[in-house]
Amino acid sequence: MATFQNGGNGNILQHSNPLKPLKPHSHSLSNPLSLFSQTPDPKLTITGPSKLSGHVPISGSKNSALSILAATLCCSGTSKLTNVPNVSDTRIMASILSSLGAQIEVCDDEFLVNTDGVRSVEPSSDGIRKIRAGFFVIGPLLARFGEATVALPGGCDIGARPVDLHIRGLRALGAVVELRDGKVQAHAANGRGLVGGRFQLDYPSVGATETLMMAACMADGVTVLSNVAQEPEVLDLARFLTDSGACVEGAGSNKLVIKGKCQMHGCECPISPDRIEAGTFMLAAAISRSCISMSPVIPCHLKCLIDKLSLAGCKVRQCNHETFEISAASTDVIEDLRAFDFKTGPFPGFPTDLQPQTMALLTTCSGSSTVEEFVFEKRMGHVKELLKLGARIQLCGSTALVFGKEKGSRLRGSRLVATDLRGGMSLVLAGLAAEGTTEITGTAHIDRGYESFEKKLQFLGADVKRSIPLACQMA
Numbered sequence: 001m002a003t004f005q006n007g008g009n010g011n012i013l014q015h016s017n018p019l020k021p022l023k024p025h026s027h028s029l030s031n032p033l034s035l036f037s038q039t040p041d042p043k044l045t046i047t048g049p050s051k052l053s054g055h056v057p058i059s060g061s062k063n064s065a066l067s068i069l070a071a072t073l074c075c076s077g078t079s080k081l082t083n084v085p086n087v088s089d090t091r092i093m094a095s096i097l098s099s100l101g102a103q104i105e106v107c108d109d110e111f112l113v114n115t116d117g118v119r120s121v122e123p124s125s126d127g128i129r130k131i132r133a134g135f136f137v138i139g140p141l142l143a144r145f146g147e148a149t150v151a152l153p154g155g156c157d158i159g160a161r162p163v164d165l166h167i168r169g170l171r172a173l174g175a176v177v178e179l180r181d182g183k184v185q186a187h188a189a190n191g192r193g194l195v196g197g198r199f200q201l202d203y204p205s206v207g208a209t210e211t212l213m214m215a216a217c218m219a220d221g222v223t224v225l226s227n228v229a230q231e232p233e234v235l236d237l238a239r240f241l242t243d244s245g246a247c248v249e250g251a252g253s254n255k256l257v258i259k260g261k262c263q264m265h266g267c268e269c270p271i272s273p274d275r276i277e278a279g280t281f282m283l284a285a286a287i288s289r290s291c292i293s294m295s296p297v298i299p300c301h302l303k304c305l306i307d308k309l310s311l312a313g314c315k316v317r318q319c320n321h322e323t324f325e326i327s328a329a330s331t332d333v334i335e336d337l338r339a340f341d342f343k344t345g346p347f348p349g350f351p352t353d354l355q356p357q358t359m360a361l362l363t364t365c366s367g368s369s370t371v372e373e374f375v376f377e378k379r380m381g382h383v384k385e386l387l388k389l390g391a392r393i394q395l396c397g398s399t400a401l402v403f404g405k406e407k408g409s410r411l412r413g414s415r416l417v418a419t420d421l422r423g424g425m426s427l428v429l430a431g432l433a434a435e436g437t438t439e440i441t442g443t444a445h446i447d448r449g450y451e452s453f454e455k456k457l458q459f460l461g462a463d464v465k466r467s468i469p470l471a472c473q474m475a
């Protein structure tokens with residue numbers, strides 16, 4: 001089946017392959033209009049405590065897919081991205097590219113993107129205000145067309161999240177950048193295009209590194225970026241840019257040297273597995289004291305978490321090069337899981353995107369722990385919800401003291417509200433461990449970044465249901 005989108009998304013063709021078997025991680029959007037329609041906020045009902053077992057497939061990385069979708073704006077011809085996760089953020093990013101004039105064909109987890117028809121340099125502000133990565137298009141638009149006007153971005157409400165490093169870096173490449181009416185307006189100063197330059201980031205921001213990599217790929221001359229982010233998603237983007245004809249050296253280190261090219265071409269790019277989703281399922285096994293396996297997982301992406309889980313008493317085993325088994329089942333764990341301290345930091349530090357889910361686990365361990373959030377200053381929204389389940393946490397700014405469970409006690413189900421993506425998922429994990437029924441609203445936040453998460457959990461044996469509130473059904 002193939003259908004053209006209308007109503008502002010006329011450049012997106014979506015079809016699913018009827019011959020492809022439906023796997024939990026495959027995309028089969030039966031309603032193509034669902035790409036951009038506003039669905040009512042569903043409610044999740046979890047009946048716990050749950051025991052999980054079986055194998056879970058890990059989808060492609062949301063954050064890699066988002067920056068690579070932005071990078072297709074550098075390329076002439078068609079870029080073929082495979083293993084793209086079917087989450088609302090990737091659909092919104094597709095709508096942002098479409099609003100610029102890109103043609104996008106979606107078939108299951110494959111996105112064919114052709115940006116030859118792009119004539120606008122101002123993407124739809126609606127899309128940009130919904131997701132953080134929408135802002136990253138400013139780099140490739142400036143590099144390819146010499147100008148761009150992009151609204152200030154949305155994304156999870158977990159801190160101030162300025163874009164000053166993106167802007168200062170673009171200025172170092174010869175752009176004139178101003179903020180007007182809530183939009184960033186930029187153009188190449190010399191009227192011809194960006195020029196290579198040197199820029200040292202004050203902080204290894206993932207987004208600023210990615211924006212500047214894309215801009216530098218098409219700037220005239222050599223760009224040296226230092227103190228850059230070393231996250232796996234930066235390596236994924238570098239791989240895409242290199243395969244599209246760019247010259248990017250140093251990805252994975254703290255310094256990037258990029259030799260600009262005037263033309264880049266589309267290529268085929270499989271998106272790497274989502275390390276945050278894999279980490280979340282490891283934590284789901286741990287919090288439910290269960291044993292599950294998962295693939296594909298790239299172990300060096302999750303070293304910090306695997307080390308901490310092993311310290312707690314979980315058995316983490318690599319079955320083959322991409323399959324992992326994690327066990328916290330009572331047959332494998334001699335005592336109950338022990339608490340541990342951790343602090344978040346840029347890669348290879350502990351990922352901030354796993355902080356809330358890890359904190360949920362710690363509320364069920366024996367002993368107390370200190371959790372320090374060093375990346376985002378306001379990423380503790382889940383704490384007040386976890387307290388409603390009976391968790392014992394004391395919050396002081398960005399540090400949480402988590403007192404594990406008291407002997408014989410466990411979390412108890414309650415009504416909770418998710419206010420951001422990973423915080424929302426921490427409530428789902430806590431709901432798996434809690435006795436009785438946990439209801440979670442605000443699940444649209446979770447749908448931003450976890451593909452078919454309740455289906456995957458059901459498949460592992462959890463009692464998780466999604467329902468649309470009656471009031472929304474009647475509206």
Ligand SMILES: CC(=O)N[C@H]1[C@@H](OP(=O)(O)OP(=O)(O)OC[C@H]2O[C@@H](n3ccc(=O)[nH]c3=O)[C@H](O)[C@@H]2O)O[C@H](CO)[C@@H](O)[C@@H]1O
Pocket residue numbers: 063066132133159160161162163164165166167203204205206207208231352353375376377
């Ligand atoms: C779409 C995407 O890829 N999102 C990820 C990306 O977000 P994002 O790219 O927004 O995160 P950054 O690495 O940029 O932010 C880290 C810190 O730097 C600060 N900062 C950032 C930019 C800037 O111009 N000025 C500034 O001060 C931020 O406020 C924050 O405190 O990396 C984060 C850190 O791993 C992850 O949690 C997000 O999931």
Ligand SMILES: C=C(OP(=O)(O)O)C(=O)O
Pocket residue numbers: 131132133154155156353421422449
């Ligand atoms: C913070 C996140 O996403 P974003 O940067 O898109 O808000 C996340 O994925 O946890």
